[in-house]
Amino acid sequence: MQETYKHYQLLITLEEIEPAIWRRLHVPANISFHRLHKIIQAAFDWQDYHLYSFEFSDFLIIEPGGDFSFHEVEKAPKKVKVEQVMEQYEECVYEYDFGDGWLHRITLEETFELPVKEVVCTGGERSRPPEDVGGPGGYAYFLSVIRSPEDEDYENMLAWAEKDTNGRKFDPEYFYREKVNRKLKRV
Structure with a gap:
C-alpha cells in the first residue's frame, strides 16, 4: 500500500483590499509555520524582508526575541507545526510587514491525502x-x-x-x- 500524506487546502485572502487578492494553496499539514510563511511569501510574490506573525484567538506565532511583546502567549514559528493547531482553529490571520500591516486571512477549507508532499497553488486573483x-x-x-x-x-x-x-x-x-x-x- 502506498504511503500518503495529509494536506490542507488553504484559502489566503489579503484583507482590506477590494476586489480581493487571494491564493488557494495545497500544503502538507506537517510543515512548520515558518515554512508556511515562506510558502505565502512565494505565493503572493512578497520579497520577505519584513517581520511576520500568525495570530490565533488565544496565541500568536512570532519569531521570539523582539524588543516588544504582541500577545501574552507567543510561540516560535519554527517549532509549531501547522497540523498542531489549524484543524482546531480553522482560521488565523497572517500579518506581514508590521509597518504596512498586510493582514492575510487564512482559512482551512479542506483536508485530504496525497501520495507526495507538495505545495501547489490551485487558484488566485490579482497581484x-x-x-x-x-x-x-x-x-x-x-x-x-x-x-x-x-x-x-x-x-x-x-x-x-x-x-x-x-x-x-x-x-x-x-x-x-x-x-x-x-x-x-x-x-
Whole structure:
C-alpha cells in the first residue's frame, strides 16, 4: 500500500483590499509555520524582508526575541507545526510587514491525502501590492495614481513599482498560476 500524506487546502485572502487578492494553496499539514510563511511569501510574490506573525484567538506565532511583546502567549514559528493547531482553529490571520500591516486571512477549507508532499497553488486573483506602499490606504492611493496618466506622480509611481515586478509595468490584475507554482517548487 502506498504511503500518503495529509494536506490542507488553504484559502489566503489579503484583507482590506477590494476586489480581493487571494491564493488557494495545497500544503502538507506537517510543515512548520515558518515554512508556511515562506510558502505565502512565494505565493503572493512578497520579497520577505519584513517581520511576520500568525495570530490565533488565544496565541500568536512570532519569531521570539523582539524588543516588544504582541500577545501574552507567543510561540516560535519554527517549532509549531501547522497540523498542531489549524484543524482546531480553522482560521488565523497572517500579518506581514508590521509597518504596512498586510493582514492575510487564512482559512482551512479542506483536508485530504496525497501520495507526495507538495505545495501547489490551485487558484488566485490579482497581484499583491508593491512592498512598502503604505498598507491598504497607501495601496488605494497608489492605484488611483497609476490609473490616472495625467497625474503628476504617474510615471514616478510606475517606475517605483518596477522594483516588485522585475521591470514589468505594474498591473493590479496580473496573476499567473504557473509562475506561482514555479516559485513554490523552490520553497
